[in-house]
Amino acid sequence: MTLIERDQRHIWHPYQPFGSVPPIPISSAHASLLVTEDGREIIDAISSWWVSIHGHAHPRITQAINTQLAKMHHVIFAGFTHEPAIQLAENLLSKLPSNQSKIFYSDNGSTAVEVALKICLQYWANIGFPRTAVIALEDGYHGDTFGAMSASGQGVFTKPFRDLLFDVAYLPSPLGDGGRTLEALEVHLKKETAACVILEPLVQGAGGMRIYSPRTLRSIIILCKQYHVPCIVDEVMTGFGRTGTFFASDQINEYSDCAAKSEEQCSPDLFCLSKGLTGGTLPMGVTSCSEEIYQSFASTEAHKTLFHGHSFTANVLACAAANASFAILSETSTWTNIGRISSSHQLFADSIKAHPKVKNIRQLGTLVAFDVVTSGASSYANPVKHTIQAVCLERGVFLRPLGEVVYILPPYCITNAELQRVYQAILAALDEI
Ligand SMILES: *Cc1c(COP(=O)(O)O)cnc(C)c1O
Numbered sequence: 001m002t003l004i005e006r007d008q009r010h011i012w013h014p015y016q017p018f019g020s021v022p023p024i025p026i027s028s029a030h031a032s033l034l035v036t037e038d039g040r041e042i043i044d045a046i047s048s049w050w051v052s053i054h055g056h057a058h059p060r061i062t063q064a065i066n067t068q069l070a071k072m073h074h075v076i077f078a079g080f081t082h083e084p085a086i087q088l089a090e091n092l093l094s095k096l097p098s099n100q101s102k103i104f105y106s107d108n109g110s111t112a113v114e115v116a117l118k119i120c121l122q123y124w125a126n127i128g129f130p131r132t133a134v135i136a137l138e139d140g141y142h143g144d145t146f147g148a149m150s151a152s153g154q155g156v157f158t159k160p161f162r163d164l165l166f167d168v169a170y171l172p173s174p175l176g177d178g179g180r181t182l183e184a185l186e187v188h189l190k191k192e193t194a195a196c197v198i199l200e201p202l203v204q205g206a207g208g209m210r211i212y213s214p215r216t217l218r219s220i221i222i223l224c225k226q227y228h229v230p231c232i233v234d235e236v237m238t239g240f241g242r243t244g245t246f247f248a249s250d251q252i253n254e255y256s257d258c259a260a261k262s263e264e265q266c267s268p269d270l271f272c273l274s275k276g277l278t279g280g281t282l283p284m285g286v287t288s289c290s291e292e293i294y295q296s297f298a299s300t301e302a303h304k305t306l307f308h309g310h311s312f313t314a315n316v317l318a319c320a321a322a323n324a325s326f327a328i329l330s331e332t333s334t335w336t337n338i339g340r341i342s343s344s345h346q347l348f349a350d351s352i353k354a355h356p357k358v359k360n361i362r363q364l365g366t367l368v369a370f371d372v373v374t375s376g377a378s379s380y381a382n383p384v385k386h387t388i389q390a391v392c393l394e395r396g397v398f399l400r401p402l403g404e405v406v407y408i409l410p411p412y413c414i415t416n417a418e419l420q421r422v423y424q425a426i427l428a429a430l431d432e433i
Contacts, residue, residue, distance in 0.1 A: 029056035052280030064324035084319035097267035109236035109274035110143025112285035120196035141206035178216030209369035240276035244365030279325030369407035
């Protein structure tokens with residue numbers, strides 16, 4: 001039996017509708033390339049679901065994991081600690097805004113979001129003013145667990161569970177000038193029932209790579225501050241250089257009137273991190289929060305404890321990988337690459353913006369995205385994605401459009417020649433539709 005036959009007998013793959021083309025067996029991967037079982041090389045132009053920021057099998061991350069592997073694989077994190085987790089917390093806090101004070105570890109982006117939501121809900125209970133309303137953006141995506149699904153925009157992903165998801169007030173899209181979003185937010189905040197606001201800063205990822213302005217983001221955060229409602233920024237996709245700055249929310253500081261306020265007055269209260277955190281090697285999630293939020297749990301009353309923890313919390317191998325990834329991110333050459341990809345994307349965007357099958361071309365840092373002009377409805381299910389994916393694959397390029405939204409989110413080590421191959425593959429795919 002072939003690998004594909006054995007796979008198809010027993011394995012249930014994520015996000016693969018029945019009847020999808022069979023999966024491709026991959027035997028190794030390095031830098032931007034995936035190597036198939038039969039020796040073909042494919043450019044991973046979306047960093048394997050956005051995680052492999054430094055490319056596959058980065059030797060320094062491999063080495064850090066190997067070194068750690070010889071010492072300890074894992075230890076329960078309740079009642080024990082270890083240097084890699086402490087170092088990672090220090091590393092992250094050195095880049096997060098100065099109001100961030102505590103790091104809570106979990107396993108993935110969805111759990112990072114669950115933890116943030118639970119912290120905010122319990123914060124209000126702990127201070128004696130219970131509140132349960134969650135405010136989120138239309139078309140957001142925060143993960144596939146129940147709390148994360150509730151906070152996400154509602155659509156085909158969440159429909160079968162609709163009746164079991166908690167109520168969330170959705171703000172209209174922050175695209176454009178964001179005026180409607182801010183008005184709606186203020187209406188909700190005035191009710192004094194909101195426990196938190198959760199959003200993806202600057203880019204709504206899985207919801208269609210929708211980019212909105214740092215100005216709108218900053219206004220949302222400042223409004224939350226005025227009403228004293230914690231604002232969670234879900235940087236699971238946008239963190240670690242993706243948008244051209246270390247965190248996407250760093251870009252709000254470019255506004256002078258924000259700089260005039262103290263950083264505390266414009267900084268989000270909680271951050272969710274995952275995807276790029278370990279450089280695409282091991283699963284890990286992080287939720288950080290401000291000292292003020294943490295203080296509501298700092299009590300000897302047992303019921304004020306955060307009763308949340310996963311078996312693999314702060315896995316030491318994942319911490320070692322994340323510290324190595326952090327070191328690579330601290331190097332100038334990484335930021336040179338991010339800038340190089342950004343400029344290259346800009347040129348590509350300019351070159352195809354007048355293409356009759358392309359609309360809404362947008363670019364931020366290492367992300368470039370556009371909508372394909374199709375007769376089909378604008379949705380994740382738009383079948384145009386299959387044609388584009390297939391034509392690109394023929395040409396040795398892996399893309400995974402979100403319906404009619406085509407995007408590139410490459411590893412930072414992608415070469416200029418590889419980028420050109422990705423662009424050419426997209427042009428060829430556009431010719432086929
Ligand atoms: C991917 C993603 C998540 C979920 O992360 P998983 O690791 O897939 O559970 C949450 N939020 C955002 C913004 C994401 O892009």
